[in-house]
Amino acid sequence: MRNSCIKLVNVVTLKEGDAVGQILKVPTLSFLGDVDKYSGRIVSQDVNNYNKSIKDVILIVRKFRGSTVGTYVLYSMCRRGLAPKAILMCKPDPVIIGGIVLCNILGVSNVPEKFYEEIPDGVKALLRIRKNAMELCFSV
Amino acid sequence: MYLTRIEEKMFSGEYGEVVEKAIRVIVKVGEALGAERLVKISHAHISGVSYFNIGDEGLELLEGFSNRGAMVSIYTTANPYSFAGLGLYKDDELIRKQAKIIESLIRIGVDPNSFTCTPYKLRKPFVEEHLAWAESSAVIYANTIFGARTNREGGLIALMAALIGRTYYAGMHKLENRRASEIIVTLFDVDSILVASLLGLYIGRIVHDIPYIRARYRAENETMHDIMIRNTLASIATTSDLPMAVLEGVTPQSTYVMEKDETISVDMKELENIDIKCGSDVLLLGCPHITLDELEILLKDKQLNLLKKYGISKIIVTVPKYNEKSSEIFKLVQKVRERYSIEIQILPGACAVVSNLKALGFTAIATPHGKALHYLQNLAGAKPCAIHV
Numbered sequence: 001m002r003n004s005c006i007k008l009v010n011v012v013t014l015k016e017g018d019a020v021g022q023i024l025k026v027p028t029l030s031f032l033g034d035v036d037k038y039s040g041r042i043v044s045q046d047v048n049n050y051n052k053s054i055k056d057v058i059l060i061v062r063k064f065r066g067s068t069v070g071t072y073v074l075y076s077m078c079r080r081g082l083a084p085k086a087i088l089m090c091k092p093d094p095v096i097i098g099g100i101v102l103c104n105i106l107g108v109s110n111v112p113e114k115f116y117e118e119i120p121d122g123v124k125a126l127l128r129i130r131k132n133a134m135e136l137c138f139s140v
Numbered sequence: 141m142y143l144t145r146i147e148e149k150m151f152s153g154e155y156g157e158v159v160e161k162a163i164r165v166i167v168k169v170g171e172a173l174g175a176e177r178l179v180k181i182s183h184a185h186i187s188g189v190s191y192f193n194i195g196d197e198g199l200e201l202l203e204g205f206s207n208r209g210a211m212v213s214i215y216t217t218a219n220p221y222s223f224a225g226l227g228l229y230k231d232d233e234l235i236r237k238q239a240k241i242i243e244s245l246i247r248i249g250v251d252p253n254s255f256t257c258t259p260y261k262l263r264k265p266f267v268e269e270h271l272a273w274a275e276s277s278a279v280i281y282a283n284t285i286f287g288a289r290t291n292r293e294g295g296l297i298a299l300m301a302a303l304i305g306r307t308y309y310a311g312m313h314k315l316e317n318r319r320a321s322e323i324i325v326t327l328f329d330v331d332s333i334l335v336a337s338l339l340g341l342y343i344g345r346i347v348h349d350i351p352y353i354r355a356r357y358r359a360e361n362e363t364m365h366d367i368m369i370r371n372t373l374a375s376i377a378t379t380s381d382l383p384m385a386v387l388e389g390v391t392p393q394s395t396y397v398m399e400k401d402e403t404i405s406v407d408m409k410e411l412e413n414i415d416i417k418c419g420s421d422v423l424l425l426g427c428p429h430i431t432l433d434e435l436e437i438l439l440k441d442k443q444l445n446l447l448k449k450y451g452i453s454k455i456i457v458t459v460p461k462y463n464e465k466s467s468e469i470f471k472l473v474q475k476v477r478e479r480y481s482i483e484i485q486i487l488p489g490a491c492a493v494v495s496n497l498k499a500l501g502f503t504a505i506a507t508p509h510g511k512a513l514h515y516l517q518n519l520a521g522a523k524p525c526a527i528h529v
Contacts, residue, residue, distance in 0.1 A: 003256065033519055066381075066514075067187070068279070069188065070193070070292060073194075075198070095294040098293070098294035098297040101169055
């Protein structure tokens, strides 16, 4: 086991802060249809990490897709304590950014795809988000 | 972000608490997307109308807005509601909550005759008109077909934009971001709604940015041509985050920038689910909504004979709310019942995908619509199967 940290600058900070949680990587996701809003689990088989819960994780998504109702679904999940602790996204998505703003959870967009590939899935991590910068530390 | 004097007043609460909250959210989303100012819009379209999707939290939010006197400042339409809006369930509580969502939206100023996922049929956008539309299938249609300018807004964000009459000036509002790069060339004729849908689902999965699509649509008439294109676009918007595509010969030329990049040829065999055997006697039409005029053109004797052969005994048709008073359609319904023993159920202002179909006894649904094929299982609890119509 060794500790490893990835630092990124020039990202877009949606909300600053610190969080500890398990990393959950998903290449493509829609909050409507791919996530069960009552259990917080991923229910689409064509999405990575099928049946895993997004509650309290550090969710890293390369690209969101589909429904604009995702803003509402994320908002509802926040209200019921089922939301991720933070959402990091490579491609900025207005639907999800809107949800992050309304939920007031930690978020970063414009995360380089190279970073998405590099970080391990399923490990516990410490996330620090500052103005236009973030650091993600984990044990591998 | 630069704000005008009026916008500054909104931001500081001079126009009330609701407007202040709305502009603060729009500014924050806009800043995250690189906007340096806001832009006035002339039409907002709100998604998130089904109680099944937005739940008690969404209902409380909407009621909160309407109870505090929120009022849209521009023309605003809304998406269809669930089948609970038509009282189709036995659960009174469910029906009451769906009705409250609809009432709240109307009190906020949403056009009571809208409740459709095809708001462009109610009010046609014009080239370069700035909009704030939610509903992914409508967004991609507005940008691609009319050359209008709208981002793929979240349902709640479109509501906030409606309240202040503005949205953030970024993304699709700027010509420089409307760049088509990947060229998609189909090696087959797009000759049915199902093929048009499967093509769209496939394109949405493979492209990374706005595609330039060169496809031969072969339709018997203009109406069928439009329905096919609508289904290709809705399907692209289902499997991607794309707010726009460029259709060769259709998209207004001044509304996008062409960037030469790789060309991808698409063969028919690359499209999935084309040979699915359908295990349902119920057909869903109207995802996105079709109008009753379109339905009449769609259900000619040739198609009805085919549906009879497939074993279809019931057709559910979801149409815009403003269609509910049409009388012509009853003749068609009667004819289809008498000649083909097929029952047609017209559901104005409603959407099947955002309804719990399992609770209504539907286990499987046949449909030619890509968006419905994608969402029916996880959202409505009914197994979808592809069918040619």
